[in-house]
Structure formats: structure tokens, C-alpha cells
Amino acid sequence: MAAESKALNPGLYKQTLLAGLWRENPVFRLLLGMCPTLAVTAAVKPALTMGLSVIFVLICSNIVVSLMRNLLKPHLRILMFTLTIATFVTIADLFLKAFQPVMSETLGPYVPLIIVNCIIICRAEACASKNGLVLSIIDALGMGVGFTFALCVLAGIREILSTGAIWEIKVLPAGFVPWAAMSMPVGAFITLGLLIGLVNKISKKQAKSSCH
């Protein structure tokens, strides 16, 4: 009955979709999936490829977990989630190797490492294993797009400051001296820290104004 009432509530779909984008953004609010966030955001192209791969894996794993949720044994559920996620990550990895070999090489081991990305197992556990198919797909889409958005923002800032270009197109004047540190791990940590601080400030401001 609970699932039915959820399915009949159209506002819930919108709320679920938007939650992943801002209120529960996996990177800026939940601080999940930090490994690819720090490792593949030196440029926008690999960040977008990583984001799209995560969206694919999230949607597919949420569909499968949602469909088998009534058959899952509690003590075997994590094993089932990992098996499901690993399958779709392998498919995504093979796809990139076959159709985007340059990106596959740039991302290196970070594509297979999606298997241990906390966002995916978190959504399988928190949403897909408890909700119907439509809500699970919407949740995966919201979280995936939120993750991709965060990665692209971070990568955009780092790419501009480290090369003076974005998407390999020069945007800063020729006299600009690239900040090499921005393409290194230190640049990723500093930019992520500043962005999380900014998001927290905006959220607090929003919360205050909604109270008034």
C-alpha cells in the first residue's frame, strides 16, 4: 500500500529528481564518490565521460535491484548489489574501450573503480531496494545528473585555471600564466573544499529565508 501511495504521488517524482541535483547532491552535500571527484576532474571531457558512465550504471543497477527487491535476502543483499553494479560497470568499461578509446585511456582505472563508488551502492540500498521501478529510475537519474553536474563544475574551474581553456577551447587571454597546481591533486582538493563551502553557505541562506 505504501508503495502504491508513493507511486500515485506525482510531487514525489519531482522531489526525488531534484533532491539529487541540489538538496542531496552526492558530491556537495552527501560527500559520496570522492575518489572519481578528485581524480578525473582535471578537464571537463573526462569528467563528463565519468558522469555519463555513472548515470548508466546507476540507472541499470537501480532497475535490477528494484525488480528483485522482494526476492532479496537481507544477508545477501550487499553481495547482490555488488554483483549487479560490477556487471554494468564492466559493460560501461567495454563500451568506452570500444567506442571511446582515448577517454577510456584517460580515465584509466577509475572506470572499473565505479564498482566501489558509494553513490551507486547507497542508492541501491536507500532507494531501489525499497521502492518501485519508476521512483528508482528517477532517483538514479537525479543522483547521476547531480554527480555529473558537480564533476563538470569542478572540472571546468580546474581546466580553465590550469590551461586557460575549457573543453580544449582557449577562453583566457594569451598572457594568462597557467596554474599547474590546479591540474594536480592539490588543485582538486582546494577547489572541492571551496565549492562545498560555497554550497553550504547558499544552503544556509536558503534555509534562513525559508524560515522567515
Added chain:
Amino acid sequence: MLKIKHFIQQSWLLIVSSFCFGLLIAVTNAAWSPRIEQNQKDKLNNLMKTLIADANDFKMVLEAVQIPGRKGRITKTDIYEADDAEGRSIGFAFIASGPGFADKIKLVIAVDGKCEKFFGFDVLSSNETPGFGSKIKEDYYRNQFKGAPAGKLELVRVGKTEKLDSKIVAISGATVSSEAVVKIFNMYIDKVKEKLKAKGLINNGR
């Protein structure tokens, strides 16, 4: 009997899912593996073609040549012969790998038909520090190897980069990566020359 029944009751979903997922991966792999292999071959061919510009065709002449590495570890590599439009051998290329600063560096090294000079190298894969170690891919460093004698190379901190000799000037701020490339060259070149000579391929070269 009861134990088996209990086991099946508990794990049937896992067994069925494993079979289905395994099948899905096998089908996907079967469908895309020819393309993946082709991509790898194309990349290697492109790199070899960049290094030996006059080459018309590459054919494998020596397979799985054993190269003794550090701590007695053996690595294997294939040696390709580059032929010009008239079918004459004009050089050789091979994949060489070794430890870099952050990860393994994989290079494609090319030598001339007589194994006297290096045609140069290109990076097949590396994870060196962006902005520093990654400069091993830049012309400033790579050009020093073009025309250098095909023998043991030496890394120096200062010197003339234009001079084509066995002294390779290190990249400022990336000495470890520069040294790693030179070490890879030194690890492979003698063995490759020895094997090519043993097979009588060097004398055929122009």
C-alpha cells in the same frame, strides 16, 4: 538433504543472477572485443607510423622477446619490422615499459634498419604528474632521442638538447620521469639488438 535445500533456498537468486550477468558480460565482450583489439592495433600502428614516417607496412618479426628487468623480472615484447613502399626494411619498433614516477610508463621505441640510431619514441600510456612528468610526451624532451645512437643512454641535468648524442637532458622538475624513460631505453635496446642480430634481420636493413 535438508542442508542442500536450505542452501538453494538462500542462494538461488545469487546463482541465477550470477549466471545471467555472466552471460550478459560474455555477449557484450564477444560483440565488442574485435573493435577493442582493432583500436589497440590502430593506436600502436599510428604511433609506429609517426615514428617511422616512411614506413608503409609493419609486420611482427619477433614475438614475445624476453627482456630481463629489475630484480630479475622478465618482461616480454614483440618486435615489428617497418617496410617501405618497395618492401625494404627501414626500421624496427617495439613496445617497452618500466616504472615511472606515479605508474608504469609504456613507450613505443623505434630504431633504424641497422640498429645504429633511434628514430625516437612515443608514449603509449603513462600516468605521470600533469604539468611535470607528463612533459616526457613533449617535443622538447622527445626530440633528444631522434637520431641518438642506439645504445646505452645517459641522463644529464644540464646540457644541449639540440645535440644528438647519448646524453639526454632531464626535464626540469621531472627528473624521475626523465630518468624512467632513459632506464626503459637502456633496459630494452641491447636485448632487442641482440635478438635482431641473432635472427639476421639487422644486416638486411638499410
